[in-house]
Amino acid sequence: MRFAPSPIMFGLLCALASSNVLASGYHFGSQSASAQGTANANAAEASDATVLFYNPAGMTRLDGTQASGVLNIVVPSTKYSDQGSVTSFGLPISGGDTKKFVKTTAVPHGYLSHKLSKDLSVGMGVFVPFGSKTEYDNGWAGRYTSLATELTTIAFNPSVAYKLSPKLSVGAGLTAQYIDGKLVKGADFGSGALGNLINQLVAANAAANPGVPVQMIRATVMNQLSGLVKQASGNPLYSGSVEVQGDDWGFGFNLGLMYEYDKDTRFGIAYRSSISHQLKGTATWNVATPAGNLATLLNTALGSVQPGAGTAVQQRLIAAYKNSDARLNIDTPESLSFNFFKQHERFGVMGDITWTRHSRFKELRIDFTNPDLLPDSNTPENWTDTLRASLGLNYHWSDALTLRGGVAFDQSPVNPRNRTASLPDNDRSWISAGMNWKLDKKRSIDLAASYVHVKAGQIDQFDNGGITDASGSQICDATRNTSSCATTRGRYKLNSLLFGVQYNQQF
Secondary structure, eight states: OBOOOOGGGHHHHSOBSSOTTSSSTTBOOOSOHHHHTTTSOOTTTOOSTTHHHHOGGGGGGOOSEEEEEEEEEEEEEEEEEESOOBOTTSOBOTTOOEEOOSOOEEEEEEEEEEEOSSSEEEEEEEEOOBEEEEEOOTTSTTTTTOSEEEEEEEEEEEEEEEESSSSEEEEEEEEEEEEEEEEEEEEOHHHHHHHHHHHHHHHHHHHHOTTSOHHHHHHHHHHHTHHHHHHHTTOGGGOEEEEEEEEEEEEEEEEEEEEEEETTEEEEEEEEOOOEEEEEEEEEEEOHHHHHHHHHHHHHHHTTTSTTHHHHHHHHHHHHSOOEEEEEEEEOOOEEEEEEEEEETTEEEEEEEEEEOGGGOOEEEEEOSOTTTSOOEEEEOOOOOEEEEEEEEEEEOSSSEEEEEEEEEEOOSOOTTTOOSSOOOOOEEEEEEEEEEESSSSEEEEEEEEEEEEEEEEEEEEOSTTOBOTTSOBOOOTTTOOBOOOEEEEEEEEEEEEEEEEEEEEO
């Protein structure tokens, strides 16, 4: 059997304590309540210190020293309907439907900007750029592809902005990003052990009967062991698990440009680089108890035909699935944004289009650092680049109160061919509303609420470690595979409410 991590195994050893129902891929989705109120369309508005995340050039518009503290609260609604998940033998996996595999989560962010001179500003942002957290019941139907994934990141982003002319400002920042994560996955040792045993018996019988077709020998062996297969395949009594944890620091940069056509019209361009990570951690296997149960089962059932078969299986499992170090190389995606802002009397109109290079994520390869026992685990991902478009509106109700609204459409980098249980992603739509309330000339509060609808998506994940035969067809090769070769087949429905609160202070 081979443990083949799924995309969020990137989320694997990476991590971000939040919900993946907000933004496509493993982006968190919002780093500012003022931006959230416009569905993240207001980068060119540059109204508070949170602009540091969206476009650092916008800091030149902020006077004095300004600070913003943000708290996002994610309230997800999730459902998985099973549509025939099966083991490597094609037998149904118990567990059926499941709900509440993403929990309510609170995520903070903080920003500070300071105007050094008329043309020069500096700032610091501390925010959560990526994140996902899924936690399924231990007995759900897709347990052999994923039980839990937790992705937690935090980024420190010092920035500087300079006004080249009355109309043109530029900005740049450096990013130090810490990423920490955990992945838990079930292991169908029962199916793996029976698969190996069947292959051994077929090989032995084929050698003893060279004139008999191998397909006929296999059919005979399968018939003889069909009772054991039904008893052991997908049975929690003979199933274990693996938990992979790791962390890393990575470094990148971001750039911004803002052009003020006139006092009421602005355009911006912002770029945030990819960040390379080599995550290092540990892989911990739960194997002793299920291996002992298998030994008892097989020794009893095959004692008169193949004495010691169960003991041999037990020894092989314990020797192969040892706790070890684990490593994973991953690059987070870069992004490029174009945005505008136009003020007309009491109304402000704004928009943003962001391109994200998710296509960097072609495969997920984990090195268990014990190649003699477990080969690298490789999962093809083949994500695609995405676009996100948002449109927002401000209305100055009074000197103290500004109302906000916005809509957005966010493409997903996955589709039914590469969707996994760790990240059951799909295209999503945002509807947002918000407000800014000025307490006095120096202080204000932003409130925001968003409904995020994720398009229902099918999953048909054959978790075989990406192994193919000579024709390119996916197969389960028990001699090279550390995954369960199970198939998770079903339908996801995901939606979320996102609440944001932000306190702004000018010193």
